[in-house]
Amino acid sequence: MEKVIQLSGLQKKFGKFQALSDVTFSVNAGEVVGFIGPNGAGKSTTIRILLGIIKRDAGHAEIFGKDVWKESFEIHKRISYVPGDVSLWGNLTGGEIIDLFLNLHGSGNKQKRDQLIKRFELDPKKKAKTYSKGNRQKVALVTALSADSDLYIFDEPTSGLDPLMEAVFQEEVEKLKNEGKAILLSSHILSEVERLADKVVIIRQGKVVESGTLEELRHLTRTTITLETEGEIVQLKNVLGVYNFQYKDNYATFSADTKYLNDILLAATKLGVKKFEAVPPTLEDLFMRHYEN
Template sequence: MSILKTTNLTKRFGKFTALDGVNIEVNEGEVYGFIGPNGAGKSTTIRVLLGILKATEGTAEIFGKDAWSDAVEIHKRLAYVPGDVNLWPNLTGGEVIDLFVKLRGGNNKNRREELIKKFDLDPTKKCRTYSKGNRQKVALVAAFSSDADLYILDEPTSGLDPLMEQVFQECVIEAKQAGKSVLLSSHILSEVERLCDQVGIIRQGKIIETGSLAEMRHLTRTNLLVETKQPIISIHELKGVHDVVQKDKAISFQVDTEELDTVMKHVTQFGVVKLESAPPTLEDLFMRHYEDNDSDVRRGS
């Protein structure tokens, strides 16, 4: 069942088109990874979903309601964590958490205490004394303490150390297991890879690729390091082979995943002594989508 859906979502600021026909769908019990560089349109999309900005064209629906006109109803079932949290300086962290939880009608003290302990947060300190990481912790504890059906998380772990990132990931997995839905905008590709069922890559306001990680693997390359008894001939000429580098007696190269079978048949003729294979990562996928764009930028076009 679809919890969040945008159809041909477009947002213009004067002559500048920030979002150009964005289509996203997040289903019940699903974690959707929303990735792209700064300025690609992630935060603009999220502001439209939160009812802060009105779309120029297209629709954005959450729980089957319009994100702009039904924002108040939607927010009763939604928890949001921005990438840079601003808090009331004279309230303590604990008071802010209580305020947010009460706004959503929740009152689970045990959950609140458990999360404060997990995130290693001192809730008695005034918010003005908190570091960026501690401000993020306050927002995350408040979000996961409330019984929301949808979590919209926009770069939620910025400022957190690796240990706290792990705690965050556990919270997302728990929410998913409880049938909740999550829209996760992130720069941390390992985080997306670990947590997300579906991934959408946005560039210059357009979704350029979307699907499950398994479906998107065909766009990635496997990294191979091969040592053979005889030198491998004609490896450069094979379809799908890239970045061939001689390393002592071995050669390293990348292979388009769909050409792996053909390449391996060719390589084994030369007597394989050693073979190392590194699986394709989301980072490889991400970089391949951007490498053409980056070369255009370097050429000054």
Template sequence: MKMLEIKHLSKSFGKTQALKDVSLEVKSGEVLGFIGPNGAGKSTTIRVLLGILKADSGVAKIFGKDVWKEAIEIHKRIAYVPGDVNLWGNLSGGEIIDLFMSLQGTKNKEKRDELIQKFELDPKKKARSYSKGNRQKIALIASLASEADLYIFDEPTSGLDPLMEAVFQEEVAKIKAQGKSILLSSHILSEVERLCDRVAIIRQGVVIEEGTMEELRHLTRFEYSVETNTSPVALREVEGVHDLTINENKATFQADSDKVNEILQTLLPYGVLKLESNPPTLEELFMRHYEGK
């Protein structure tokens, strides 16, 4: 079942076209990582989904409902955390969390108290005294304590230290285990790689790549290191081998995924003692697209 669906979405601000042709979907029980640099169109896409902005053209639906025409109904079942949280300065952190939860219709105080403890938040302090990280914790606690069916996170760990990032990732894993759906926009690629089932990469208002990590890895090269009985000089002649370095009987190189069998056949006569391969990270895939390769 599709919890979120976007087809050929476009949005312009004057002469600036923020979204040109965005299409993506989030299925039930799935975590989709939505990545791209500043200005690529991530936040604009999310604002359209929240019914804050009206798209110029295209289709955007959550729970099968139109995000602009049926925003009120949709908001009853979603939780949203932006990357920059603004709060009411005269209210305490606890009062704001309770306000957010009441607006969403959530009454799980036990979960709220557990999250306040995990995120090490003092709920009695006035919001005006909070740092950026503590303001972020308020929004995260309120959303994670909710009983939403779809969670939309736009740079949710902005301002958090690594320990609190780990707490967030642990809570997202719990939500995922409950079969909930999540759209996660994050600049922390290791976070996306750890949490997400699929990744969509947006560039200049267009989703240029989408798939599981394994599907995306087929598009780029693995890194190999090999140790043989004698120097594997024949690797220099193999098509699909890149950045080859040979030091006596050891070699390191990158290889196209469809050339692995040929490479192994070339190495066998040299007597392979050790062979290691490392798949590309999400960061390498991301940089590949933004270097224009």
């Protein structure tokens, strides 16, 4: 697959503070990469380096095979970016701002712009100074999604939007992915990342602590099992890989290490299974594994 973003050994210091340390990951064409971590973890610093706003101290950072600092002008012709806190010109209308940005970008689709204005329920005739935070985000999203870019960088893009508008955004991202576009999505809404992302990169204190597809990462945490048996279910309590075992009569819920699921199932079948449910770990489980400590 074509690599659109390539980061290797990225480092950045602000004074004595090490903001980024050996950050390495990539984003391919037709792929959504979820970039997650709490405030201060290094997400926005990484994105600012990618955009050529700040200069890295060490490592390699390329977009479309071009250096993000030295060739940022050429790179920007082919990317769309939405920050988490959008500032607009108060005396211009939303429609005027969208058109201004699209003209600057040079590849705006007016038909798509009009469709997106309707989908996001934005009034483009109102002046920006009257807009709520959510409406300011809509202006940025309509602009970014109306441009024909090869890479879309979203940094908390749905901040201030209601759930219906979040769903519209997710549908539009899926369209971009199907068109072969590359998407880097940084979001605090883990369910959003879980739905959209092909790959997840978890950053903590400036370091990438996990990366891979959700399926590849699911082994890092436990599956939740709900089970009812004919025999005495308490016998499963001491089976290897069973944790947080809670039961009443012959009904139990517990956590199970993925690698021991086969042994647990064999033990359960000997008791006569009447009900069995297994819920795989969520992205939130994976995330909290790295931050609860």
